[in-house]
Amino acid sequence: KAGVTQTPRYLIKTRGQQVTLSCSPISGHRSVSWYQQTPGQGLQFLFEYFSETQRNKGNFPGRFSGRQFSNSRSEMNVSTLELGDSALYLCASSPRTSGSIGTGELFFGEGSRLTVL
Amino acid sequence: QKEVEQNSGPLSVPEGAIASLNCTYSDRGSQSFFWYRQYSGKSPELIMFIYSNGDKEDGRFTAQLNKASQYVSLLIRDSQPSDSATYLCAVRMIYTGTASKLTFGTGTRLQVTL
Numbered sequence: 601k602a603g604v605t606q607t608p609r610y611l612i613k614t615r616g617q618q619v620t621l622s623c624s625p626i627s628g629h630r631s632v633s634w635y636q637q638t639p640g641q642g643l644q645f646l647f648e649y650f651s652e653t654q655r656n657k658g659n660f661p662g663r664f665s666g667r668q669f670s671n672s673r674s675e676m677n678v679s680t681l682e683l684g685d686s687a688l689y690l691c692a693s694s695p696r697t698s699g700s701i702g703t704g705e706l707f708f709g710e711g712s713r714l715t716v717l
Numbered sequence: 718q719k720e721v722e723q724n725s726g727p728l729s730v731p732e733g734a735i736a737s738l739n740c741t742y743s744d745r746g747s748q749s750f751f752w753y754r755q756y757s758g759k760s761p762e763l764i765m766f767i768y769s770n771g772d773k774e775d776g777r778f779t780a781q782l783n784k785a786s787q788y789v790s791l792l793i794r795d796s797q798p799s800d801s802a803t804y805l806c807a808v809r810m811i812y813t814g815t816a817s818k819l820t821f822g823t824g825t826r827l828q829v830t831l
Contacts, residue, residue, distance in 0.1 A: 633819070635821075641823075642805075642821055642822065642823035642824060643761070643805065643807075643821035645818050645819065645820065648816070648817070648818065650815065655815050655816040655817075656812065656816040656817065656818050658818070690760055690761075702817075703749070703766070704749050704751070704766070704809040704817060704819060705751070705763055705766060706751075706761075706763065706807075706819060707763065708760040708761050708762070709760060710759070710760050711760050
């Protein structure tokens with residue numbers, strides 16, 4: 601079974617630009633979560649999507665947004681990039697089904713490493 | 718107080734010894750607890766999870782949970798150099814029937830020496 605696929609793996613942007621990151625979950629997984637990982641803060645929760653609906657959101661500014669498509673693939677967007685947005689962005693999928701909150705196990709992709717200059 | 722706290726380490730243990738990794742959490746409503754391993758430059762990978770008080774064993778790994786003390790630990794028996802990594806503790810809160818969140822600690826770096 602293929603794992604979680606994230607694209608692009610690496611990208612460099614300048615301040616003020618925007619970026620879109622993509623995530624394809626493990627086949628059959630319908631829940632997708634996004635995390636930001638930095639050396640100082642560790643893994644910080646961005647949002648969780650299930651059945652094309654955002655179910656939960658972390659404490660990030662509105663510049664961070666996301667969506668999920670009917671095939672469970674997800675994208676996140678960061679607008680007006682700041683230097684502090686440089687991080688590894690991790691997508692994780694979970695085997696959650698309708699009518700169940702699931703066990704919470706997250707399976708991570710390799711991440712998209714964003715550098716903002 | 719951080720929601721999930723771990724000693725950053727490094728924790729150094731000799732090959733073949735037992736490594737003990739600890740984690741405390743602040744929210745008594747937390748419902749399940751996860752251990753992830755992250756090698757340098759790689760993404761986190763799930764080792765195991767536990768949601769009931771007591772011990773849960775999986776191969777060389779044992780997770781221990783004490784909800785009264787808000788404490789969860791991971792024991793690695795017969796530690797190998799390949800176990801050298803950062804170990805992340807994560808705590809799950811369920812907010813509604815449809816929303817949950819995993820909160821991660823900043824991790825403990827384990828070094829297994831020859």
